[in-house]
Amino acid sequence: MAKNDSGKTERIEYDLAEIYRGIRTRVTDLIASASQESLERVAPATPEWSALGVLAHMVGSTADVIEGRLDGVASDDWTQQQVDLRSTASVEQLLEEWGRFSPQVEPLIDSFPRRMQGMFIVDATTHEQDLRGALNAPGARDSDAVVYSFDQLSFGIGRQRGDAGALKIIHEAGERVVGEGEATATLRATRFEIIRAAVGRRSTAQIASWDWEGTALPESVVIGMFAPTRSTDLVE
Structure with a gap:
């Protein structure tokens, strides 16, 4: 949760x-x-x-x-x-x-x-x-669609951490704890970056390079149906 x-x-x-x-x-x-x-x-x-x-x-x-x-x-x-x-x-x-x-x-x-x-x-x-x-037209990164998608996908990220402990996510508008038990890791990233990673649009290396503390488990950020994630970086 x-x-x-x-x-x-x-x-x-x-x-x-x-x-x-x-x-x-x-x-x-x-x-x-x-x-x-x-x-x-x-x-x-x-x-x-x-x-x-x-x-x-x-x-x-x-x-x-x-x-x-x-x-x-x-x-x-x-x-x-x-x-x-x-x-x-x-x-x-x-x-x-x-x-x-x-x-x-x-x-x-x-x-x-x-x-x-x-x-x-x-x-x-x-x-x-x-x-x-x-189309090289970035935008809508703080839209209600992104906020909703983060809300949905973060639950899945929490489940994928399993027994490793919960994850505390600090994003641009606040923070959220996902998963079970005490938080064993903290991630600082935007909701946009997190949802793009969750649906396979970021490489494991990109996710691992984010601002992590504790037990990171970058592979847990990618929702199962999109795993394994891309092997090359995608910068948007």
């Missing part, structure tokens, strides 16, 4: 529809203003998807929810099919499709199973930042 700086267990309520709508608005503006050349760049830390491929996956996720294509949800095959089905779609077609399906999905997110809520928002947050990397 996670505890705040008073030692109390913390569970924050979020407007998930508003968070996703914010991601869609920012990404739509980003894509609409990008050149065709930049949209064809490979996005870092993706399966060799271009920026348009990343957008196709984000669009496809909303379409699949509404149209009931949920067999193998979140698997590599499921996501790749979304990209492949839209491989010839134009920017305008992708944004039009997203504009049709996303407003139908957004009011439903609160009714998703809790784990699915987290996966859906964290995935969209991750790919917004992947797109920003491909």
Whole structure:
């Protein structure tokens, strides 16, 4: 579990529809203003998807929810099919499709199973930042999407420490203790850096180089489904 700086267990309520709508608005503006050349760049830390491929996956996720294509949800095959089905779609077609399906999905997110809520928002947050990397357009690093993703992913980081003791995270807006037992390590890092590492966007060497005290266990920062993490550094 996670505890705040008073030692109390913390569970924050979020407007998930508003968070996703914010991601869609920012990404739509980003894509609409990008050149065709930049949209064809490979996005870092993706399966060799271009920026348009990343957008196709984000669009496809909303379409699949509404149209009931949920067999193998979140698997590599499921996501790749979304990209492949839209491989010839134009920017305008992708944004039009997203504009049709996303407003139908957004009011439903609160009714998703809790784990699915987290996966859906964290995935969209991750790919917004992947797109920003491909388009050389950093931003939204303190958005409600990043705050929510940190809230979700930090629980997983705590679980992965197992019997090694809890981890105290000191970030730009406060601190949080995750895991079981007394804190045996302290990490000072931004929420943005932590969530990027948790989803496999930082190398083990990068994570190990952060400001740690105590029993660091940098590999525990990478959530299991994204492990092993990348072997080369990614600086954003």
